[in-house]
Amino acid sequence: MKTIRVHGASVEGTGALIVTIEARYTTSKDDGATEIQLTGLPDSVLRESRGRLLCILGSTNLRLGPGRLYLNLTPAARRKSGEALDLALVLAAATAGGHLSPKHVEGTVFIGEVGIDGRLHAIPGGLAAAVAARRLGIKRLVAPPETAAEAAAIDDIEAFAAGSIREVLEILTTDPLMEGGPKRVEPTPFDPRQARDPSALDEVRGQEEGKLALQIAAAGGHGLLLVGPPGAGKSMLARRLIDLLPPMTLEERIDVTTILSATGRWPRGLASRRPFRAPHHTTSFAGLVGGGSPIAPGEITLAHHGVLFLDELPEFGRETLEGLRQPLEEGKVHIARAARRTTLPARFQLVAAMNPCPCGYHGHPRIPCHCAPATVRRYQQRISGPLLDRIDLRVNLQPAPVEVLVGTGGPPVPTASGGAGAELGRAASLARRRAIQRKGRAGCLNASLGAEELDRVAPLAREARDLLQRAAESQALSARAIQSIRRVARTVMDLEDPGTAEITPSAVAMALGLRGGL
Incomplete structure (x- = not known):
């Protein structure tokens, strides 16, 4: 036998x-x-x-x-x-x-x-x-x-x-070398032009600061929180981030397809677009982070190499949101059960949206807010400080003026942040490529730079250092927040003045201004 x-x-x-x-x-x-x-x-x-x-x-x-x-x-x-x-x-x-x-x-x-x-x-x-x-x-x-x-x-x-x-x-x-023998399957060709549509951003009228934040987020891989009243365009902007990101590399497509295939969400071929996941705020901890028996990937793993959009951020369970802290820093999540330990990939880009208060109109220029100050404070404190510290960009949005919304239907008007959607996407892709080439290893965006790496690739000019020091003292910034501001400033320089090694005061000022959402 x-x-x-x-x-x-x-x-x-x-x-x-x-x-x-x-x-x-x-x-x-x-x-x-x-x-x-x-x-x-x-x-x-x-x-x-x-x-x-x-x-x-x-x-x-x-x-x-x-x-x-x-x-x-x-x-x-x-x-x-x-x-x-x-x-x-x-x-x-x-x-x-x-x-x-x-x-x-x-x-x-x-x-x-x-x-x-x-x-x-x-x-x-x-x-x-x-x-x-x-x-x-x-x-x-x-x-x-x-x-x-x-x-x-x-x-x-x-x-x-x-x-x-x-x-x-x-x-x-049958010998495959013989005529008429079995032929190996050839990989399907990939057209990167089908992987994204930066012009989709042109559908958003006004909100120039929000578009600038999207461009910086796409260029540096930074997390983004949009805060504003209902109808300001938060969700519309957030959903356009995926179209500003560059097409996936072959290695990224293989990673994404492997996850989709193994979890029963098979794209029947290699994935061509970055994943965009938008779970409802009732999603459980295991549904978002992963877990269960047997262990199953959560939304953060399904968003690997793509975007995780959390709308109505304060409505998510606090424990569920706290589970994002480790993956946001490490790009993976460790799940331990009695019989098994598993590490799942989770290198996603977080973009979130929320109202400033329960009624949604705190700070609205025309609609009064009926929430008491203590109510507003409790609502905003549903997002913990440690989680907020890990979100590099926090932007307050106000409703666009009526004259901007009721336009003539002509071509998109160039914005102060660089132009229409296609131009914003090209600039973000170039800045992203510079960051990866500067680091010398694929996949390291500015959002992933450590303290020693920042000292090497993002040295502060004396005036910029003084500005950051004053802001740190007046706003009681944590060490993580200070390094976050430096990373965003590096991305701003990559977009505006890539030939300059030192970080200028204007870049630090812009990074500080884009961190004021809450």
Whole structure:
């Protein structure tokens, strides 16, 4: 009795676990059916696959005679879930029964759901499986067409598509170098022009300070809080931030697609647009940050490399909001449960909106506010100081004048912050690129600069240092707030005067002015 080993993949969190299926088949002299024993912590879907497996083998002429088929899933201590292992289980059984040579299934990961008629059904998780396979040095993957197309984005993986068990057998037994042999799936081309629409910002009339804040947020990766009365345009502005961000790099697209695929939100191909998540304020802690049993990613992970928009910020639960503090600084969230610890990616850009008081009209130029001062204070204090400290930009918005709202319908009027939406997007992308090139490692925007890095790339001119010191004393700024102001000032310089190394007093003044929302 020889043990056969076939590689499959099981979705786990935002990634995939490569599962080795150990198969051994023993014949029986007695007449009877094939008995299947499945071990290795399978879930209910996998346990049900034993009956499905016999139907598949019978319908594809891969029958096993009377006997016992042992299938063990390793690593044995990790729980395996889902239908993604169907294809690997079928091939392990067929190889153990002598229908395939073990060399045909070596060095390959098989992923896909199989119907009882032998047809393959696409499933999410192809990209996650390809990433996990590459990590283990496995070079080949076979899956249903849509799943294989997703996996083809990984350069070191040869992805082959099959629509049925019969096509899988042809791929495994035919030399790919021969004419007419199986062809690997090629990655889908990407057009970055389809990934964003900066001109969408032109729909927002007025609110020049808000547009400037959006441009700075996009250029430096800074968090943004918009405070203003109902109808001032807070949500409209916040939803335009995603169109000012540059198209994702290939690595970012793979990261985002892996998360979407592993969580059942499969884009059926590589993601082209940055994620934009806008959860309702009734979202639970686990829904926002992640958790549950089994551990599932929250909204902050689904917003990885994109934007998390929290509208009506004070209406979120305080504990829920406090869960954002660590991810905002580290770009990931650590979730610990009794049986398992998981780290999930969460490098998102936060943009939030809120009214200044319960009625919404505190500070409105025309509508009186009926809230008592203590009520306004309690409402604003629902956002804790430590969380506010982590939001670099805080802007007060007032309603746009009627003459701006009731325009002539002509082209967008250039703004003081650099022009129409397309121009703002181009300037933000250039500033963002400068920041990454200056740091020397991809992904480090100004919002992520540490104290020592700020000393190197954002030295303060003497007048700027004096201004910041006076502001720190008069406003009782924390150490985190001071460093935040320096980061924003660096971004302002990247937009306005990229050739100047020292931070000027005007850049510090603008950073201070954009931190006055609450």
